[in-house]
Amino acid sequence: MAIRALAISMVLWCGAAAAGEPVFDMHVHLRDGQASVREYTADVAAAGVELAGYGAMWFGGPHQAPAGDPADIARRNDALIALAAANPGLLPIAIVHPYDGQAALDELARVAGQGVRVLKLHPHTQRFDADDPRVLALVRRAGELGVTVLLDNANILPGDSERLFNLALQAPKTQFLFAHMGGMNFRFWNMLAAARTADALFMENISFDISGMVALLADSPIEAEFVWTLRSVGIDHVLLGSDYPQFTLGPTVEALERLDLTDEEKAKIRSGNALRLFGAGIRPAADAR
Numbered sequence: 001m002a003i004r005a006l007a008i009s010m011v012l013w014c015g016a017a018a019a020g021e022p023v024f025d026m027h028v029h030l031r032d033g034q035a036s037v038r039e040y041t042a043d044v045a046a047a048g049v050e051l052a053g054y055g056a057m058w059f060g061g062p063h064q065a066p067a068g069d070p071a072d073i074a075r076r077n078d079a080l081i082a083l084a085a086a087n088p089g090l091l092p093i094a095i096v097h098p099y100d101g102q103a104a105l106d107e108l109a110r111v112a113g114q115g116v117r118v119l120k121l122h123p124h125t126q127r128f129d130a131d132d133p134r135v136l137a138l139v140r141r142a143g144e145l146g147v148t149v150l151l152d153n154a155n156i157l158p159g160d161s162e163r164l165f166n167l168a169l170q171a172p173k174t175q176f177l178f179a180h181m182g183g184m185n186f187r188f189w190n191m192l193a194a195a196r197t198a199d200a201l202f203m204e205n206i207s208f209d210i211s212g213m214v215a216l217l218a219d220s221p222i223e224a225e226f227v228w229t230l231r232s233v234g235i236d237h238v239l240l241g242s243d244y245p246q247f248t249l250g251p252t253v254e255a256l257e258r259l260d261l262t263d264e265e266k267a268k269i270r271s272g273n274a275l276r277l278f279g280a281g282i283r284p285a286a287d288a289r
């Protein structure tokens, strides 16, 4: 078992080294603060992957952000911001609940004032409807503040991608990042290529992280369709993520390597796009050494 693990890590190490570029992991859940940072970075190092940075949230797993207690959400956002200050490479991803109304708008402005550049929202586990006007008000405000909205898009809820498409259409000045690129319904997003042919409808405000999906779909019977979708939405709009701790970064990077993409396309997905979008907001991870 140990030998097999060593062999796998050697393969991963060679893969990452051959790629010659550090990786930006857009999707990391830190369930236990600094202890989780230690576990996560140790796991990445053990896989031989060099980290350019990582988008991290306290939200997820046992930590949910239901409506009705915005003070608790603010305390946890503050703890994450403190964690980012202590850990080079950590891009803090705050959260609010849209149904908290004005309190959510105030919290968004407050964390943006402290340098937060990404806001997570999760319609399924936070139990809100992406069609609700309070969601539109919140994401429009995020756009005004220069905050990208990371929305879960695993398609557990019916109509998930369709609702998010409409939300992005109604908030053209807000940048969106849809996590998991539609899950197993990723085919829907090929619609973007068609939508962009409409007059004055550029839909350039939608990007995707392929956390979970890349590990699931590499070597699958529908891998070619997945790669075709990545090109339809635009390689410049695709970011790598692990969704740690549900998935880990080493196998995620290795799955990306197996996709039938060019080296240039892989480099953009591995870190180029994320560094272009969020690099200014983080201290380089290399500072940690």
Ligand SMILES: [Zn+2]
Binding pocket: 027, 029, 060, 243
């Ligand atoms: Zn996640």
